[in-house]
Amino acid sequence: MKKFLLILLSIMLIGCGTKTESHDESKEDINKEEESEMSETTQVVDEEKSEEIPAEILDFEDFNSIHVIINKKHELPEDYEPEDLVEPEVKKIRESCPMREEAAQALKEMFEAAAKDGLDLMLVSGYRSYSYQKGLFDNYVARDGEEAANRYSARPGQSEHQTGLAADLGTSDQACLLMGCFKDTEAGKWLAENSYLFGFVLRYPEEKEEVTGYIYEPWHFRYIGLEQAYLVHESGLTLEEYYDYMD
Ligand SMILES: [Zn+2]
Known part of the structure; x- marks a missing residue:
């Protein structure tokens, strides 16, 4: 796994500056100049820079940014739908489970790596569209009441799933499917340890309900x-805490 990690980290470093979305034109220009001057041999120097990507050049507000933060205080509009949804080429619980293209590709790579470790993700x-989420949430409210439902399910517009960047994962035997005990399964443990290597973070960690709003x-x-998954994972913090995006 260490070798694998090193390979992935080097891929991550090569990617520095190219995947960071920014609306600051002067910074974009600087990045472009740096990129054009970089050769493969000098890219490793970027390691320090990747540690230093300041949060202010990440865009948490743009719905199309891969860094967008959606929570109970930051909602998506009813009509928002990502433009680059594709069907991930992975095992799915139903025929259609689209995600944004970049996330779908990363998911495929993660599933392949997990399969090599004997896991059938x-x-x-x-x-999930706004209207689908509304139906889901309304059902939970009818069953458990609104307050209880909102601890484990998002109101429409407040679900990360509407970004096309979130994935609920399980295994094909459906053991502990969408249940807390998933954390103790081999797959749950593997994902908690390795998902950052593919650009994913565990979004609603244990004992962080006060921060994330979800169990x-x-x-x-x-x-x-x-890059960001690596940094967030290393920090052990939630997205809201790591980026100081609490209000
Ligand atoms: Zn989910």
């Missing part, structure tokens, strides 16, 4: 790109 949920969901992973 399955995508349980990817993109521990060991099955829910969010794609934020390799």
Whole structure:
């Protein structure tokens, strides 16, 4: 696994500056100049820079940014749908489980790596439209009441799944499917340890309900790109905490 990690980290470093979305034109220009001057042999120097990507050049507000943060305080509009949804080429619980293209590709690579470790992962949920989420949430409210439902399910517009960057994962035997005990399965443990190597983070960690607004969901992973996933994973913090995006 160490060798694998090193390979992935070097891929991550090569990718520095190219996947970071920014609306600051001057910084973009600087990045472009740097990229054009970089040769393969000098890219490794980027290691320090990747540690230093300041949060202010990441775009948490643009719905199309892979770094967008959606939570109970930051919602998506009813009509938002990503433009680049594709069907991930992985095992899925139903025929259609679309995700944004970049996330779908990363998911495929993660599933392939997990398979090499003997795990049979399955995508349980990817993109969900506003109206689908509304139906889901209304059902939970009818069953458990609104307050209880909102601890484990998002109101429409507040679901990360509407970004096309979130994935609920399980295994094909459906053991502990969307249940807390998934954390103790081999797949749950593997994902918690390795998903960042593919650009995903465990979005709703244990004992962070006060921060995220949701109970521990060991099955829910969010794609934020390799560089940021590495940094967030290393920090042990939630997205809200790591980026100081609490209000
Ligand atoms: Zn989810």
